[in-house]
Structure formats: C-alpha cells, structure tokens
Amino acid sequence: xxxxxxxxxxRQVYAGALQRDPEERLEYLDQVCAGNPSLxxxxxxxxxxxxxxxxxxxxxxxxxxxxxxxxxxxxxVEGRTIGPYILRRELGRGGMGVVYLADDTRLARCxxxxxxxxxxxxxxxxxxxxxxxxxxxxxxxxxxxxxxxxLEEIGDELYLACxxxxxxxxxTLVESGPLPIHEVVQIGVQLAxxxxxxxxxxxxHRDIKPENIVKTPSGVVKVLDFGLARMEGPSHARLxxxxxxLGTPAYLAPEQALGQAVDFRTDIFALGLLLYELASGVNPxxxxxxxxxxxxxxxxxxxxxxxxxxxxxPELDRIVATCLRKDPLERYRSTQDVVADLEHLDAEMAGxxxxxxxxxxxxxxxxxxxxxxxWWWQAHQLVVSIVYVLMLYPAWRVRAWLPxxxxxxxxxxxxxxxxxxxxxxxxxxxxxRYFPGDFExxxxxxxxxxxxxxxGFAASxxxxxxxxxxxxxxxxxxxMAVSTATLVASLVIEPATARAALxxxxxxxxxxxxxxxx
Numbered sequence: 247x248x249x250x251x252x253x254x255x256x257r258q259v260y261a262g263a264l265q266r267d268p269e270e271r272l273e274y275l276d277q278v279c280a281g282n283p284s285l286x287x288x289x290x291x292x293x294x295x296x297x298x299x300x301x302x303x304x305x306x307x308x309x310x311x312x313x314x315x316x317x318x319x320x321x322x323v324e325g326r327t328i329g330p331y332i333l334r335r336e337l338g339r340g341g342m343g344v345v346y347l348a349d350d351t352r353l354a355r356c357x358x359x360x361x362x363x364x365x366x367x368x369x370x371x372x373x374x375x376x377x378x379x380x381x382x383x384x385x386x387x388x389x390x391x392x393x394x395x396x397l398e399e400i401g402d403e404l405y406l407a408c409x410x411x412x413x414x415x416x417x418t419l420v421e422s423g424p425l426p427i428h429e430v431v432q433i434g435v436q437l438a439x440x441x442x443x444x445x446x447x448x449x450x451h452r453d454i455k456p457e458n459i460v461k462t463p464s465g466v467v468k469v470l471d472f473g474l475a476r477m478e479g480p481s482h483a484r485l486x487x488x489x490x491x492l493g494t495p496a497y498l499a500p501e502q503a504l505g506q507a508v509d510f511r512t513d514i515f516a517l518g519l520l521l522y523e524l525a526s527g528v529n530p531x532x533x534x535x536x537x538x539x540x541x542x543x544x545x546x547x548x549x550x551x552x553x554x555x556x557x558x559x560p561e562l563d564r565i566v567a568t569c570l571r572k573d574p575l576e577r578y579r580s581t582q583d584v585v586a587d588l589e590h591l592d593a594e595m596a597g598x599x600x601x602x603x604x605x606x607x608x609x610x611x612x613x614x615x616x617x618x619x620x621w622w623w624q625a626h627q628l629v630v631s632i633v634y635v636l637m638l639y640p641a642w643r644v645r646a647w648l649p650x651x652x653x654x655x656x657x658x659x660x661x662x663x664x665x666x667x668x669x670x671x672x673x674x675x676x677x678x679r680y681f682p683g684d685f686e687x688x689x690x691x692x693x694x695x696x697x698x699x700x701x702g703f704a705a706s707x708x709x710x711x712x713x714x715x716x717x718x719x720x721x722x723x724x725x726m727a728v729s730t731a732t733l734v735a736s737l738v739i740e741p742a743t744a745r746a747a748l749x750x751x752x753x754x755x756x757x758x759x760x761x762x763x764x
Contacts, residue, residue: 257504257572259289261545264537292505329400331359331407338457347410350395357395358470360406380406382449383472390440392460392470411468416524417456424527427557428595433459434521434565435588436467441517442581444472445510452508454516455497456523495539496532500572503540510581511574517584518569525562526554544572550682560620561591567682619746624678626743627671630735634664634703637728640721641706647714659706667699678747689744700736704729 259278263271271293279286323346326333331348337358338345348359380397387393393409416433419425425433437459444451451458451472458470499515502508523529530548533539551566552558565587571577578584641660645653670692677688707729715722 255285256288256292257500257544259285260292260504261541263289263293264541264544328359328361328405329398331357331398331405333359348407350407356410357407358392358410360408360471362404362406382447386444386447386449386472388440388443389466390436390468391444391472392468394472408470411460411462411470413460413462413468415457416459416461416520419461420456420524420527424555425524427525427555427559427562428592430521430524431562431588431592431595432465433461433467433524434517435585435592437469437517437520438581438585438588440467440469441510441513442585444469445513445581450508450510451513451516452502453494453497454513454520455494456520457494459520495536496529496543498540498543499574500544501574503543509574511577514569514577514581514584515571515574518566521562521566522548522551522570525551525558525566528554530554547572547681547683549680553680559591559595561587561594563682565591571683619743620678623743623747624675626735626740627675630732631668631671633728634668637707638664640724641710644710644714644718644721644725647718648710652713656706656710659702663699663703663706667696667703670695670699685747696740697736700732704732704736707732 259275262278263274266274275286275289279289323333323336328348330352331350334347334349336344337347343360343362346359346361348357349355350357377397380394384394384396392411395407395409398405398407437454441451441454449472451469453471454469460468460470462468497516497519499508499512502512519529519531531539531542531546533542548567548570550558550563552560552563565584569577569584638661641657645657647653648656674685674688674692678685707725711722711725711729
C-alpha cells in the first residue's frame with residue numbers, strides 16, 4: 247500500500263474508533279482490520295497513546311515548590327524570589343506550568359518567568375533537549391517573536407525566562423466575537439512573518455493558538471512560547487516522551503493527532519485554523535471531549551470560511567483552506583508563500599478601503615465591488631440549468647409537429663440531454679460551494695459529460711428547427727437561437743469562466759508539492 251493511501255486509511259479507522267465507546271473499539275477494529283494486523287496494531291497504538299495524553303491541560307504535576315502557594319491568591323507570590331528573579335504576580339497557567347511577571351535583578355529588566363512542570367525536566371535526556379531547544383529559540387530575533395532569555399535550572403526545577411509582552415492575548419479578543427476581516431488578515435501577515443523567520447532556522451512552534459499570541463497596544467503581534475518549540479530533523483526527538491504531547495487538542499494538526507512526524511507545515515495548519523477562528527469566532531474542530539475533537543481534526547473537511555463568515559473574500563477562503571489541508575504535502579510548500587499571499591490580500595484590501603474612504607470624503611459613490619469569478623461561474627451554471635428545464639415545454643409542443651417516430655425521438659433526445667447537463671452542472675455547483683477542495687477534480691471528471699450533453703441538446707434543437715421551419719417559423723427561430731447560444735456558451739464562454747473559477751476556488755490545492763520550509 248502506498249504511503250499516502252496508508253495514512254488516509256489509518257486516519258479513517260482511527261477516527262471511526264474514536265467515535266465509538268471504549269468498550270466497543272476492539273470489536274470495531276476486529277471488523278474493519280480483518281486480515282490487516284499491522285493496521286490494527288497501528289490504530290491500537292494511537293488509541294493507547296491518546297487515552298491519557300492530554301491530561302497535561304488539567305492534571306499535570308503541580309507547579310514547582312517555590313510558587314505552589316500561589317493558588318492562595320495573586321498577592322501570595324509578590325516579593326518571592328526564585329534565584330535572581332523577584333516575582334511580581336501570576337500572569338497565567340497552562341499544561342506546561344505557571345507564568346509569572348518577575349524582575350531580573352541581574353540585568354534590571356522585567357521578564358515573563360515560566361515555572362515548568364516537574365515532569366518536563368525529570369529525566370536527564372529531557373533536560374538536555376530543553377537546553378538544546380531553548381538555546382536554538384534564543385537565537386531567534388524577530389519583532390513578532392517574544393525573545394527567549396534563558397533556561398534556568400534552580401535547584402531541581404526548570405524556569406524559562408522570556409521577554410514580557412504587554413497586551414491582550416488573541417483569546418481575549420476573539421472571546422468577544424469575530425474580528426473584522428481586515429484585522430484578521432493583518433494579524434495573519436504578522437504571524438506568518440514570525441513563523442517564517444522561525445522555520446528558516448529549522449524551528450517549529452507546534453502549539454500555535456490564541457493563548458500563545460499577544461497583540462500589543464501598538465498593534466504588534468508577538469508569538470509566545472518559542473522556548474518550548476522543537477527543532478526540525480531526525481536528530482531532535484520529541485520534547486516529551488512520556489504520554490504528554492506538546493500541543494493543545496483543538497489546535498493539533500492531523501499529523502500531530504496521529505502521532506506522526508511534524509515539521510513547518512504543522513504550524514501552517516495551526517495558522518490557517520487560527521485565521522478561521524478569528525474570522526468566525528469559533529474553533530470549528532472544538533468539541534465537548536478530547537476524543538471527539540481529535541476525530542474531527544483527523545476526518546472532518548471544513549466548509550469554506552465564507553460559509554460561516556460571509557465577509558470573507560475568496561482569496562482568504564483559498565489561503566485558509568490551503569493551510570488546512572489534511573495532507574501536509576497539499577499545504578503551502580513554504581511559510582514564505584503564505585506570507586506572500588497574505589501580504590497581497592492585505593494590500594488589496596487596504597487599497598479598497600482607501601478607495602472607499604476617498605469616495606466618501608469626496609461625496610462620490612464608492613465603486614461597485616465586482617462579484618468574484620467563482621460567483622459568475624456558479625451563476626452561469628444555474629442559468630443554463632434553468633434554460634434547459636424551460637426548453638422542455640417547447641420540445642413537448644414540437645414533438646406533435648414532427649412526423650412519427652421523429653417527434654418522440656426528438657423529445658427523448660432533448661429530455662436526456664437536458665437531464666444529464668442539468669444534473670452535472672448542479673453537481674459541480676454544489677461541489678464548488680461545499681467541497682471546494684474537490685472542485686478541480688470534478689471539473690475534469692465531468693467535462694466530457696457536459697460537452698456531450700450540450701452538443702446533443704443543441705443538435706436536437708437544430709434538427710427540429712429545420713423540420714418545422716416552414717409551418718412554425720417563430721418556434722424554429724427560438725430553437726435555432728437556443729441551440730446556437732448553447733454551443734457558444736459550452737465551447738467558448740464556459741471554459742473561460744471555469745478557468746477563472748478554479749483560480750478563485752477556496753481550498754484548491756497548490757500545484758507544487760511541499761518540500762522544504764523555505
């Protein structure tokens with residue numbers, strides 16, 4: 247079995263198992279994996295792995311001893327010292343530990359000090375990996391990345407000292423509802439630039455989510471927690487090996503959820519998911535339980551962003567859908583490509599806003615925003631389908647004016663051609679709306695059917711028009727006009743609108759395959 251097919255089969259069986267109660271999963275695997283013991287073993291390993299993986303979010307080890315009393319209130323940590331750091335207050339908590347605002351007495355600066363959970367550094371190998379990856383993250387220098395100052399080992403505990411970034415996490419912003427589309431795009435540009443800088447250095451964040459991104463009062467977007475990121479390459483093992491996957495369940499990429507190798511494309515998936523959530527106000531994969539959330543990540547194909555956020559332009563639909571492809575190879579081939587697309591969209595939207603503002607100030611009416619190419623194609627399909635249906639009545643009348651058996655043959659030819667052409671067109675219209683990722687393949691698959699149906703419909707009309715032209719010239723003219731318009735639309739107009747629609751279709755996979763971060 248080829249690798250891609252194997253991965254898809256594993257995802258399908260794994261998702262199916264997750265949707266069943268634990269006591270029913272073995273019986274389910276016995277049925278679907280009959281004759282394929284390796285598949286059964288692989289899925290069982292994934293189920294065992296995930297059975298306790300995400301307790302880090304709720305039941306991790308207690309925070310390090312020097313700050314355990316912080317649970318009594320924010321004031322209880324003020325003034326406490328941890329090595330050279332004097333704590334001010336608690337900033338937040340998560341599965342990786344507790345974060346404090348602290349003063350670094352050595353360099354007289356304010357830092358965010360993360361007290362890592364004991365489990366992360368209990369083993370010598372884990373400490374070595376933390377040192378290596380914190381050292382790699384410390385060399386990142388980018389306006390959109392919170393600087394990592396040091397990984398401190400104080401006693402038996404580990405602390406990560408990072409740049410303190412004042413501002414609001416994106417989680418706070420999105421909790422009040424969807425953000426304006428232009429703001430979503432601007433955040434996406436800054437975030438993609440920061441990720442591109444990290445990916446160029448071979449560093450993957452692996453936990454991009456609203457809580458880990460802060461927007462400062464000046465509008466700068468900064469990514470936090472790069473000190474716990476992972477370096478790419480086979481020589482750098484996972485940071486955790488003992489039942490805790492770095493990453494929040496609702497923001498995992500499919501390959502993370504399946505325990506497969508991650509690279510820069512994992513962050514690209516999370517970026518697309520973040521843009522989707524900022525624009526729509528909800529995480530489309532989040533569910534009541536971790537199990538069902540992972541099943542949705544692995545198996546569910548999302549509707550286009552514009553289906554839940556009508557203000558989303560087609561280009562943003564396409565960018566988000568490409569980021570969210572299940573197969574990493576079908577996502578962007580580099581993070582810089584995401585940056586380029588978002589920058590281009592941001593420039594277009596800024597120009598449109600400037601034009602609208604200028605028109606408002608000058609008193610002129612703002613220029614009309616033209617419907618997208620995809621909209622024109624969809625409208626064309628509906629109009630042609632309606633014409634075919636309406637032409638059935640004239641065909642019924644013409645049937646009686648033609649000699650037997652040609653009248654019935656004509657009617658059956660028109661009926662069959664109209665039914666086939668209308669069915670195919672409505673199928674393509676539906677696919678373009680709800681399964682945009684399959685649109686191009688379905689276009690190719692049905693092209694001959696459409697062309698043959700249109701040609702048969704037009705030919706039938708021409709023959710009938712010639713047969714009744716002497717007695718019913720007005721109807722003959724109608725048939726000739728419709729047949730001519732059908733052929734022109736099918737052979738000239740439709741290929742052009744189809745090409746334009748394909749270029750604007752959200753979720754259309756890029757033509758080049760992913761291969762490297764830059």
